[in-house]
Amino acid sequence: MRINVDYDRCTGHGICESLAADLFEVGGDGMVHLLSAGLPEDRRAVVESAVAECPTQALSLDG
Amino acid sequence: MTDTGSGLVVVGASLAGLRAAEGARRAGYQAPITLIGAEPHLPYDRPPLSKDFLTAAGPPTATLLREEAVLRDELALTLRLGTTATALDVAAQIVVTDSGEVSYDRLIVATGAAPRTLPGTDRLSGVHALRTIDDAHAIRAAIDGGARTVVVGAGFIGSEIAASAKKRGSEVTVVEALATPLARAVGEELGLALAALHERHGTRLRVGVGVERLEANGVGAVTGVRLADGSRIDADLVVVGIGVAPATGWLAGSGIELGNGIECDENLATSAPNVWAAGDLVSWPNATTGLRMRLEHWTIAAEQGGAAGRNAADPDAATPFTTVPYFWSDQYDKRIQFVGVAEAADETTTVIGDLDSDSFLVLYRRGDRLIGALGLEQRGTVMKFRHLLAANAGWDEAMSFAKERAAAAAAKAAAAR
Known part of the structure; x- marks a missing residue:
């Protein structure tokens, strides 16, 4: 499972961070950064929520 | 609950309604889902309408919430777009529309809210609210035609439109009847601090003065705004952003409990059997804040839609909807x-x-x-x-x-x- 961030779309709302602060963090540059290279499969549900709730459709999930 | 095969009907094909359909599918709902929307367009995102849509250099396009193939194939939705719900019979479980009746086993009401208007201005040209993509096209065209713009209401949407019109080169004045803009949303001190953005970025702001009337020429095109203190502002475009009212008119007499919108329980269920609600028109007790709330935020519509869809798909496993409210606004x-x-x-x-x-x-x-x-x-x-x-x-x-x-x-x- 891999998360993709479309940086043309991300504007740093941080809804993803508010759902999973161990996986996502909006930095001082106003963009989200992925904090973990590999994604534990048991976090799939919350990652799917982060993808669905992104206001700018900037997140997608592979695998 | 007796399921007849009519399935889930979602009335309202914007963010909350779409998310309700998605939420039901993600929860494993297999029966038909029908999505009814008054606008002819595929579900699109509204926040860009007051921002990028107005300022984009090239021809503006709608931001679709999902591609049509996803709606029809992955979500297996029956789309009834350009169809307005006009009444609801909760005993017979029928939605009455302007193009026939639609039966339901389960119903989610997500008809949102409609902009408040200035009395007596319906027939004037050059006067718009901003809710739909058609509104946004009209406002953009007027700005591009060199309109002198007056925005009535210094709330978030009015402020965003003013910032966008300014960015596009329009001469803009914002008029706010209250002495403090945004006081309800952020408090008085911060309302003033945020309103100061306008003047720092070259937009005139008049606060504490109401609109007396709009003035028009012989063919009914707006020419100016007369304020309560007797002053007048020239205008070729007046955008009215004085709030919205829950779009519950079609539910009058249905027996669904209405108050400040639709009065829902903690699971977003309405007072009628097998009927849930989501979005701008929902009043519900939010355990996170301890308050009964009705909020007109994008995030609430998205989250409530998903929650109402899940609860409608599996009412026996319904869970309360709770959230820490979040909203944003982009200006200048x-x-x-x-x-x-x-x-x-x-x-x-x-x-x-x-x-x-x-x-x-x-x-x-x-x-x-x-x-x-x-x-x-x-x-x-x-x-x-x-x-x-x-x-x-x-x-x-x-x-x-x-x-x-x-x-x-x-x-x-x-x-x-």
Whole structure:
């Protein structure tokens, strides 16, 4: 499972961070950064929520 | 519940309605789902309409919430677009529309809200609210035609439209009847601080003066705005942003309990059997804040839609919908973000930046608890307070966390010099 961030779309709302602060963090540059290279499969549900709730459709999930 | 095969019907094909259909499918709902929408368009995202849609250099396009193939194939939705629901029979479980009746086993009401208008202005040309993509096209065309623009209402949408019109080269004045814009959303002091964005970026702002009437020429085109103090502002375009009202007119007489919108329980169920609701028209008890709330935020519509869809798909496993409210506004290339609630705050404290600048963070206290956080250009910080709010954090904890953030930001800035 891999998360993709479309940086043309991300504007740093941080809804993803508010759902999973161990996986996502909006930095001082106003963009989200992925904090973990590999994604534990048991976090799939919350990652799917982060993808669905992104206001700018900037997140997608592979695998 | 007796399922007849009619399946789930969702009335309202915007964000909340679409998310309701998605939520039901994700929860394993297999029966037919019909999505009824009054506009002829595929579900699209509304926030860009007052921002990028108005300022885009090239021809503006709608931001679709999902591609049509996803709606029809992956979600297996029956789309009834350009169809307006006109009445509801909760005993027979029928939605009456302007093009026939639609039976349901389960129903989600997500018809949103409609802009309030200025009395007596329906027939004037050059006067618009902004809710739909058709409204946005009309406003953009008027701005491009060189219109002198008056925005009535200094709320978030009016302010965004003013900022966009200004960016596109229009001469803009914002008129607000209240002495303090945005007081209900962010409190009086911060309402003034945010309203100051207009003047810092060259937009005139008149507060504490109401609109007496709109003036028009012989062919019914608006020419100016007459204010209550007798003054007049020339205008070729008047955009009215004085709030919205829940679109519940079609539910009158249905027996569904209405009040401030639709009165729902904690699971977003209405007072009628097998009927749930989501979005701008929902009033529900939010356990996270301890308040019965009706909010017109994008995030609430999205989250409630998903929750109502899940609960409708599996009512026996229904769970309460709770959230820390979040909204944002983009004006003059600055982002305003708010988490929590501002109502009944005992104190607000600026913890980063200054209120007279374009970058600050303010915390809201009630009793010994943190209840809200407001950031202007604080994208890396605001959401960290959503965690604290969800955990019902104490004020002292929030303040020490804020001081750590401020110190870290200062150290980083010093290192960069």
